[in-house]
Amino acid sequence: MDADAIIIGAGACGLMCAVQAGYLGKKVIILEKGSKAGAKILISGGGRCNYTNLFATDEQFISGNKHFSKSAFTQWTVADTIVFFETYGIRGKEKTLGQLFPEDKNAKAIVDLFAGLCEEMGQEIRCDTDITDIIKEENSYTVVYQRSGKEQRLRAGKVVIATGGLPIPKMGATDFALRFARKNGLNIIETAPALVPLTITGKEEDWYAQLSGNSVFVEISNERISFEENILFTHWGLSGPAVLQISSYWRAGETININLMPQEDISELIEEERKFNGKTLLSTLLNRYYAKKFTDALGKFMPLGKQVASLTKSEMEAIHTTIHLFRVKPAGDKGYDKAEVMRGGIDTAELSSKTLECKKLPGVYFGGECVDVTGWLGGYNFQWAWACGFVIAQGI
Known part of the structure; x- marks a missing residue:
């Protein structure tokens, strides 16, 4: 095994998952398609990053199963998000309607925080990777990817798919999660641009x-x-x-x-x-x-x-x-060029609400925007991503 888990996608969910796994002594490797981690975080809120909302509950989310997000939000609350960032010197300031922004920092500070923690914990982030296949073996998964023109492979007991949705293709948005899900017979709730x-x-x-x-x-x-x-x-x-x-x-x-x-x-x-x-x-x-x-x-x-x-x-x-x-x-x-998030995605019926593990593919987890849970404007989708990252880390 190369790691306890391979995380595909270095966005909010993937980065939080890597850090939370590190706290638990688990080794992960993050594979990111883009040239840098946290690209979408960096442009959020005009570069200021509205990283949560004081009023976030499961009520502000659209999903085929409106109760699905309750478990994740019970395990990782808004208060947990606030304490997590405050622990590392990022204090929140409310703008309007519960929207919390870093008081005297910006989105780059949030990405730098995760990158620094991953480095301290030995969690590796490999950028410019293009996943070509995920092969299921008896008790593990092999992730096949291209990097610098060469095929490489990684083997782990668990795989986390946190590749986001279709919005903002120029920032590296990909349909990988949807393609992988369809290939493995998972149901997809029809997708569409949201917050657009x-x-x-x-x-x-x-x-x-x-x-x-x-x-x-x-x-x-x-x-x-x-x-x-x-x-x-x-x-x-x-x-x-x-x-x-x-x-x-x-x-x-x-x-x-x-x-x-x-x-x-x-x-x-x-x-x-x-x-x-x-x-x-x-x-x-x-x-x-x-x-x-x-x-x-x-x-x-x-x-x-x-x-x-x-x-x-x-x-x-x-x-x-x-x-x-x-x-x-x-x-x-x-369209997706101007949309902030994607509506629809992996059917929540395919996942455990408590762990976000795929029922049909034990050891595979889906989190963040690729799942059929879409929040309102104002930090709600970040709160969902952080919660997913925490929840998944407990299981890998």
Whole structure:
């Protein structure tokens, strides 16, 4: 045996697994397709790395089995993540909605931490490796890979597949986990981009494009869920935290509802303004809540130049509908190039929720993004990755 386990993928799950295995005195070798470990960690949060969320529970995750993640989150909690990083000098600072970022460090500090710990523990990270086969033997697995044009082999009792999902191919995203699973008869829940911007085409395209760069705090919803955060208009459609969140629950052909003023009632604001100054223009009133450019764009749907006192009943209804029931039917999404995570993946029914070991392939473990567990925006997917790494390390 070359190691107790071979870990495929040096992302958040793989790195945490290697370190936790090291604490237990287990030797692992990590094989990474890219030229460096933690590539996706390095670009997360604009290079600042939103490494967990104070409010993370199994409730913020999409999965065919909504209870599957409970076991992992019981074994490795948000508090465990916070203590782990604080132990090595990375203290968290909450930004918004429970999002925790390093207080005075960045994403590189997190990758450097894992790389340093792996080096101290003798856990080897081999980059620029291309896995060509995993061969099952009587009591072990042989991992075959190409490196520097040469075929190499490693043998271990356990194999951990933590290769992530399909988003951001330029960062080395690979479908290895999905291909390996299919080859071995495992069920795959249909995959799709998640936490991804949405596109608008057709006759509405120009209206959105003219607002490119404008951000508005909204409540965005569909029949399944709602979020209150900012949307960002772009030259091809909609982005921003609220849109990324709802995208994980959106399906092609569906309409999304946007409340452009979730904390006020536009009808009540107009009635109040009528009492004090009925000559106030509707545009003047709206400019108190929106950037002028956005107010001007709303002129397509409402009489901005009219005084509030002279608005008719039908005009009031149109204003209320536009502000509180703005409907959007996206043409599609920006795909894996712009998606932060992948929805779907290895069917959780194929894995033990307690150990993440594959039921059909004893000794093989799947963790992180390649599993059908997808978190919200805001550090949730990192918490899932850290938890997976810890849980798997206990079993290898």
